[in-house]
Every structure is written in structure tokens, then in C-alpha cells.
Amino acid sequence: MRGMKTCCIKVARVNPDKDAIARAAMVLCRGGLVAFPTETVYGLGAAAANTRAVARIFAVKGRPPDNPLIMHISSRSQLRALVKDITVEAELLMDNFWPGPLTIILPAAAGVPDIVTGGLTTVAVRMPDHPVALALIEAAGVPVAAPSANLSGQPSPTQAAHVLQDFDGRIEAILDGGPTGVGVESTVLDLTTQAPTVLRPGGITLEELSGCLGGVHINIADGAAKYAHYAPHAPLCLVSGSGPAVASKIRQLAEAEKRNGRRVGILTYADSEDFSSAGEVVFVGCKGSPETVAAGLYSALRRFNELAVDIILVEGLEEKGIGLTVMNRLKKAAGGRLIQV
Ligand code: TXA
Numbered sequence: 496m497r498g499m500k501t502c503c504i505k506v507a508r509v510n511p512d513k514d515a516i517a518r519a520a521m522v523l524c525r526g527g528l529v530a531f532p533t534e535t536v537y538g539l540g541a542a543a544a545n546t547r548a549v550a551r552i553f554a555v556k557g558r559p560p561d562n563p564l565i566m567h568i569s570s571r572s573q574l575r576a577l578v579k580d581i582t583v584e585a586e587l588l589m590d591n592f593w594p595g596p597l598t599i600i601l602p603a604a605a606g607v608p609d610i611v612t613g614g615l616t617t618v619a620v621r622m623p624d625h626p627v628a629l630a631l632i633e634a635a636g637v638p639v640a641a642p643s644a645n646l647s648g649q650p651s652p653t654q655a656a657h658v659l660q661d662f663d664g665r666i667e668a669i670l671d672g673g674p675t676g677v678g679v680e681s682t683v684l685d686l687t688t689q690a691p692t693v694l695r696p697g698g699i700t701l702e703e704l705s706g707c708l709g710g711v712h713i714n715i716a717d718g719a720a721k722y723a724h725y726a727p728h729a730p731l732c733l734v735s736g737s738g739p740a741v742a743s744k745i746r747q748l749a750e751a752e753k754r755n756g757r758r759v760g761i762l763t764y765a766d767s768e769d770f771s772s773a774g775e776v777v778f779v780g781c782k783g784s785p786e787t788v789a790a791g792l793y794s795a796l797r798r799f800n801e802l803a804v805d806i807i808l809v810e811g812l813e814e815k816g817i818g819l820t821v822m823n824r825l826k827k828a829a830g831g832r833l834i835q836v
């Protein structure tokens with residue numbers, strides 16, 4: 496349904512204008528789709544109880560119907576209608592990490608629409624740590640079902656401009672609250688399994704979760720995931736390992752590609768080697784500070800689409816803290832193209 500006018504509503508991150516929020520909430524309540532900033536990435540929201548609006552999220556994203564959505568809430572009182580019961584463990588996690596980038600999977604209450612859960616008996620819930628998101632949900636007065644606001648398979652949006660690249664003319668409105676902070680999605684933690692199990696690493700680290708729960712299980716899809724994800728247009732090749740061998744490998748691969756007439760893109764870090772002679776370099780943060788890499792990662796991946804390179808070479812990070820999350824996204828973007836040196 497391209498052709499509608501997407502209304503772009505600019506708001507301040509802190510103390511967002513009440514009228515602007517009220518307008519966006521009205522769009523949601525009338526069954527429209529509103530993209531909004533969270534602390535992780537922009538979400539594409541619909542009033543969760545409006546099954547027609549939720550169905551449109553799947554349609555515009557091109558998202559498989561069996562991939563369930565996260566329910567976004569602004570207050571814990573909204574949980575009563577969404578989940579069957581709240582365990583002590585869930586309470587503890589909410590006390591420690593909400594509002595924040597932790598999504599918790601709990602048994603779904605009877606009223607939760609199948610279209611949101613993909614027909615599962617569980618539901619994903621999270622309270623985002625962003626004044627604009629919280630104000631929007633609060634003003635709408637209902638839980639907001641929202642996936643990341645990108646076409647299925649593309650890198651998630653961390654700026655309003657990314658959302659418009661994918662959805663201009665196909666959604667009713669976008670609240671532009673500036674760039675998001677964390678830059679990668681929330682951690683998804685399943686509390687319906689025998690032991691708490693991380694299904695997707697994200698903004699809350701495994702170390703933080705273990706510290707709170709005394710350990711967590713991990714069941715993370717990296718390479719051969721069910722759905723292609725986070726991928727820029729050009730194939731991405733992830734080179735990991737340690738020491739100078741990594742940089743030599745990247746240079747060697749770049750040379751081979753260039754000999755075949757290909758335009759080479761290199762994703763690298765401010766504190767890494769100088770690759771400027773090897774290809775089109777895009778910098779993202781410092782590898783010594785994975786938070787800075789997470790914050791700019793998706794923007795950098797989208798930048799390669801503009802540069803129209805034929806292949807992207809990326810140096811891996813240490814899989815610690817949020818570096819684990821960054822590596823998970825890079826592995827998914829790489830598909831099977833992983834080189835260990
Ligand atoms: O940071 C985020 O989580 C962002 C912002 C907008 O909140 N949202 C986001 O949504 O990343 P999405 O739809 O792109 O990813 C949600 C993930 C998917 O991997 C989905 O399969 C999983 O959560 N999920 C949702 N409900 C689930 C359930 N009941 N059981 C298992 N996984 C579930």
C-alpha cells in the first residue's frame with residue numbers, strides 16, 4: 496500500500512512534546528502503524544489488540560507469520576492482561592533491568608492474539624528505556640506490538656532516516672526522536688524453559704544476566720539461522736581470530752576481490768589498522784569498546800548499500816560483553832561466510 500503519506504513527527508528525546516505524542520497515539524488507536532524510537536532500535540508499532548493492524552506489520556515488513564512480536568509496555572500493570580503469571584525470577588529481572596533492553600518470554604494470557612505470538616503459548620514482553628517510547632505507549636493506553644522497523648532481513652533501524660528508507664509511504668507515521676542509544680536489539684530471555692535461556696543476545700549482556708540469576712542457559716542461533724537477518728545488499732565476510740593475522744587475511748582477501756574487478760568494502764574500527772588502501776572503509780566505534788561498535792553497527796551496514804560495494808570484509812570482535820551481541824549480528828549477516836585465522 497505504498498502511496499499513503501508517512502507523517503514524520505519530530506520530538507525531543509527528553510520530555511517529548513505532549514501534543515506530538517498524542518497525535519501518534521491517536522494513529523495507533525485508530526489502527527495505524529507508528530514507528531518509534533526505543534533505546535535499542537526503532538520499532539514498528541501497532542495496538543496489540545488490533546489484529547488487522549498487527550497483520551499489516553507482517554505484510555509491510557515481509558515477515559514470516561510464525562516469527563512472533565514483542566509486546567511493549569510502559570507500566571508493569573499492563574502485564575496482567577498479557578501473561579499468565581509472574582514468577583519470582585521474572586520480578587527480579589524486571590526490578591534489575593526494566594525499563595531496559597531485556598525481553599522476557601512468559602506464558603501468554605488467554606487474551607493475547609495468536610497473530611502476535613505466532614500461535615505460540617508464550618509471549619515476549621519488554622519495557623523500553625526511552626522517554627518517547629514510554630510516552631507513546633502510555634498515551635495509547637494499550638500494549639504496543641512492535642518488531643524492529645526494518646524490512647525483513649535488512650539491518651535494524653537506529654535512525655528515523657533508516658525507517659523511511661524501508662517504509663516511506665507504507666506506514667502512517669514515524670516519531671523521530673533522533674538516533675537510538677544502544678544500537679542493537681534487546682536480549683531475549685525465555686523464562687518458560689526449565690532454566691532461563693537466552694534466545695538472542697542483546698543490550699543486556701550474559702554477564703549481567705548471570706550476575707542476577709546465578710547463571711543462564713544459552714540457545715542462540717548464529718550462522719544457519721532460520722531467517723536471513725541484518726544483511727546489507729552485498730555479501731559480508733567475517734574474519735575473526737587474534738593478532739596481526741586477521742589484518743593480513745583481510746588485505747589478502749581484498750586484493751583477490753579487486754583483481755576480480757570487485758568493489759571491496761571494509762568495516763573497521765578507529766583503533767584498528769589502516770585499511771584505506773585495501774577498499775572503501777567504513778569506521779564503526781572502537782574495538783576496545785564494543786558498546787561504541789554496537790551503537791553504530793547497523794548504520795555502518797546500511798552505509799555499504801549506499802557505497803554499492805560488491806563484498807564487505809569485517810574484522811571480528813572479542814565475544815565478551817556486548818561484543819558477543821555484535822558478533823552474533825555479524826555472523827548472521829555473514830550467513831556462512833566466516834573465516835577463522
Ligand atoms: O530491541 C528490540 O527488541 C526491538 C525494539 C523495537 O524493541 N525489537 C525487536 O523485535 O528486535 P523483533 O521482532 O525484530 O525481534 C523479536 C525477537 C524475534 O527474534 C522473535 O522471534 C523473538 O523476539 N520472540 C518474540 N516472541 C517470542 C516468543 N514468544 N518466543 C520466542 N521468541 C520470541
Ligand code: MG
Nearest residue numbers: 642643644651
Ligand atoms: Mg528484527
